Amino acid sequence: MSHRPFHWYRYASPQAFYPLAGRMIPWFWALAAIFGVAGLSVGFLIAPGDAQQGEGYRIIFLHVPASWMSMFLYLVMAFWAGLGLAFRFRLSSMMASALAPTGAMFAFLSLWTGALWGKPMWGAWWVWDARLTSELILLFLYLGFIALQAAIDDPRRADQAGAILALVGVVNIPIIYFSVKWWNTLHQGSSLNLARSSMATTMLYGMLLCALACWMYAIAISLMRARRIMLEREKDTLWVRKELGF
Amino acid sequence: MILAVIARDLRLALRRRADLAAVLFFFVIVVSLFPLGVGPEPERLREIAPGVLWVAALLATLLSLPRLFADDFRDGTLEQLALAPLPLGLTVFAKVLAHWLVCGVPLAVLSPLLGLQFGLSGEALVVLSGALFIGTPALSGIGAIGAALTLGVRGGGVLVSLLILPLYTPVLIFGAGAVDAAVNGIGVEAHLSLLAALTLAGVFFAPWPAAAALRIALE
Numbered sequence: 001m002s003h004r005p006f007h008w009y010r011y012a013s014p015q016a017f018y019p020l021a022g023r024m025i026p027w028f029w030a031l032a033a034i035f036g037v038a039g040l041s042v043g044f045l046i047a048p049g050d051a052q053q054g055e056g057y058r059i060i061f062l063h064v065p066a067s068w069m070s071m072f073l074y075l076v077m078a079f080w081a082g083l084g085l086a087f088r089f090r091l092s093s094m095m096a097s098a099l100a101p102t103g104a105m106f107a108f109l110s111l112w113t114g115a116l117w118g119k120p121m122w123g124a125w126w127v128w129d130a131r132l133t134s135e136l137i138l139l140f141l142y143l144g145f146i147a148l149q150a151a152i153d154d155p156r157r158a159d160q161a162g163a164i165l166a167l168v169g170v171v172n173i174p175i176i177y178f179s180v181k182w183w184n185t186l187h188q189g190s191s192l193n194l195a196r197s198s199m200a201t202t203m204l205y206g207m208l209l210c211a212l213a214c215w216m217y218a219i220a221i222s223l224m225r226a227r228r229i230m231l232e233r234e235k236d237t238l239w240v241r242k243e244l245g246f
Numbered sequence: 247m248i249l250a251v252i253a254r255d256l257r258l259a260l261r262r263r264a265d266l267a268a269v270l271f272f273f274v275i276v277v278s279l280f281p282l283g284v285g286p287e288p289e290r291l292r293e294i295a296p297g298v299l300w301v302a303a304l305l306a307t308l309l310s311l312p313r314l315f316a317d318d319f320r321d322g323t324l325e326q327l328a329l330a331p332l333p334l335g336l337t338v339f340a341k342v343l344a345h346w347l348v349c350g351v352p353l354a355v356l357s358p359l360l361g362l363q364f365g366l367s368g369e370a371l372v373v374l375s376g377a378l379f380i381g382t383p384a385l386s387g388i389g390a391i392g393a394a395l396t397l398g399v400r401g402g403g404v405l406v407s408l409l410i411l412p413l414y415t416p417v418l419i420f421g422a423g424a425v426d427a428a429v430n431g432i433g434v435e436a437h438l439s440l441l442a443a444l445t446l447a448g449v450f451f452a453p454w455p456a457a458a459a460l461r462i463a464l465e
Contacts, residue, residue, distance in 0.1 A: 140412040147408050151399045160462045161395050164455050165409060168391055171451075172413050175444075179416035183423060 012089050014230040015239045021223045028223065032216035039209030047202045056120050060203075063113040065211040066106045069218055070138060073103035077145075078170040081163035091226075093159035094233065096166065097149055098226035102218050104142035110135055130181040137176055141169045155233055247332045248340045255344030258317075265313060270352055273306040277360045288365045295364035296374070296425030300418055303353050303378055304385065308407050310349045311389045312396075314341060315460065319397050328464055338394075338453035338460070342386045350382025366429065373428035373438075381421040381441045384448035388413050391452055394459035417444055 011017045043061035077099040084093030114132060115125045126132065145165055152158035234240050259266060280298045281291055318324040327337050357378050358371040366374065392410035396402035424437035 137412045137415055140408070144409040144412065147405055148395060148399075151396075151401055151405055157462055157465065161459060164391070164459050164462070165395060168413070168455050172416075175416050176412070179419045179440075183419040 012091050014091050014094070014234055015237075017091055018227060018230055018239075018243065021227050025220050025223050025227075028216045028220035032213050032220055035209050035213035035216060039206050039211075039213050042202060042206035042209060047206050056117065059113050059117045061206055061210045063110060063117060064207055065214040066110040066113060067135065068211055069214045070103055070107035070110050070135065070142075073099055073106060073218060074138065074142070074166075074173070075170065077103060078163075078166040081159070081166040085160055085163035085167075090233070091230075093163065094226050094229045095222065096162065097159070098222045098229055099218075100142055100146050100149070101225070102222055104139060104146065106214070106218070107135060107139040107142055111139065130177075130183075133180045134173075134177045137180070138173070141173075145169070247330070248336055251327070251332075251337055251340035252344045252347075255341055256347060259344070259348040265310075266348055266352065269306050269310045269349060270356060272309055273302050273353055273356065274360065276302040276305060278363070281363070291364045292366060292429060295361060295366055295370075296422040296429065298364070299357055299360060299374060299425070300378075300422040303357070303382065304411070304414055304418060306353060307349055307382065307385045307389060308410065310345070311393045311406055311410070312403055314345050314386075314390060314393045315397055316393075316402075319463070324460065325464055328461065334457040334460060335453045338390055338456045339449070342383070342390050342449060342453060342456075345390075346383045346386040350378070350386060353382060354378035366425075370425060370428040373434050374425045377421045377424040377434075377438060377441060380438060380445055381417050384417050384441075384445040385414060387445075387448035387452035388417075390456040391459060394456040394463065397460065397463040417441065417448075420444065 011020060039061060043058055047058070049055050049057075077096050080092040080099065081096035083089055084091075084096060111132070114135075118127065119125050145162055148165055149158045149162045152161055231240055231243070277298060280294065284290060284294065315324060318327070328334050330337070354375050358375050361371045361374050389406075389410055392406040392413075395409060396406045399405060420437045420441040424434045424441060427434045427437055
């Protein structure tokens with residue numbers, strides 16, 4: 001073995017990760033801006049108007065990526081939290097706490113844009129559709145996680161308790177989704193069919209670009225939040241003092 | 247050992263009958279408030295009865311959850327139980343069963359009386375009581391996780407509802423769905439089967455995360 005092995009675990013320590021995150025954040029912001037401008041210009045300028053929904057459908061370029069992100073971020077959050085619980089990595093628990101507010105924000109954004117979309121299309125701000133209801137419950141799960149972590153003063157205990165809650169939530173999400181779905185179909189015939197058979201390719205590209213922009217934004221903002229959490233939690237260590245110039 | 251834990255919890259509950267009575271009275275009062283709120287038309291009451299009774303049962307269970315571990319935590323019994331040779335998960339399982347016997351069963355027994363006030367038919371009353379009987383163990387099981395997570399945390403009572411109520415939605419859906427089906431004369435077996443599945447899964451899996459949460463609280 002001539003080459004030196006690369007130590008991934010090196011970056012599991014907040015001290016090593018802090019400067020790395022600091023160097024990465026501007027790049028992710030830049031990518032978020034580029035993808036965002038590209039996606040929105042495809043969405044608003046290039047994509048054709050929808051035959052049935054006119055121009056109003058264009059909110060889809062924010063709505064769908066936000067829904068995707070809200071669901072995906074919960075998985076990522078639970079993954080980091082579980083890793084922190086299993087191996088006691090301080091950094092992964094910090095990442096989980098840093099992701100939660102962004103996930104909750106996307107869930108809220110998805111509900112809000114959904115309401116704005118629903119009003120002209122279905123004539124109601126809110127319907128008890130299976131997807132809407134499960135997205136609402138997802139928002140509640142995020143808020144529960146944040147509230148639990150905020151209520152416990154000891155950061156280690158907060159991390160572990162939050163991790164258990166996040167993992168329980170991940171197991172429950174499919175159960176909740178399917179029960180809500182069956183509840184909906186049992187109560188009323190499914191009157192809302194969102195799936196349009198053929199989506200114009202430009203619309204799809206615009207949506208994917210916007211989804212990428214949301215990804216980059218989520219990474220950038222979570223890394224920023226993680227850096228703040230690192231400084232706060234490790235405020236008594238030497239490297240933080242050096243970093244802050246005391 | 248499991249039986250010993252159950253017997254101990256039951257004895258403690260029987261010596262504090264007022265706590266149990268308070269939960270049941272809460273259930274009765276919440277249910278009785280609804281006709282005052284929505285009006286006395288029998289048609290409408292019959293329509294909302296399944297949901298109202300189930301939501302009230304959910305809230306009553308939630309109200310009794312802090313007592314599941316808090317007293318034992320305060321006087322140090324919980325630490326002794328954690329040190330006992332019985333795995334902590336099984337201890338939690340026993341406590342969940344005891345909680346169900348003290349809270350879920352009385353709710354199920356009491357519910358037909360309240361259902362009668364809402365003008366439910368005899369068949370629907372049987373389904374209501376049976377569904378509560380089948381479904382409340384899941385409420386106790388999932389609730390144990392929340393009770394363990396919020397042990398010794400300030401504002402625990404409000405927090406536990408925030409954590410647990412979203413996880414209760416499947417039980418509510420199928421429980422109220424069964425009664426709804428009975429009211430409308432549709433088959434109730436599908437709902438009851440799903441409810442039983444939720445209960446089995448909840449009672450057998452939930453004690454383990456709850457035990458992990460207790461260990462965190464005891465550290």
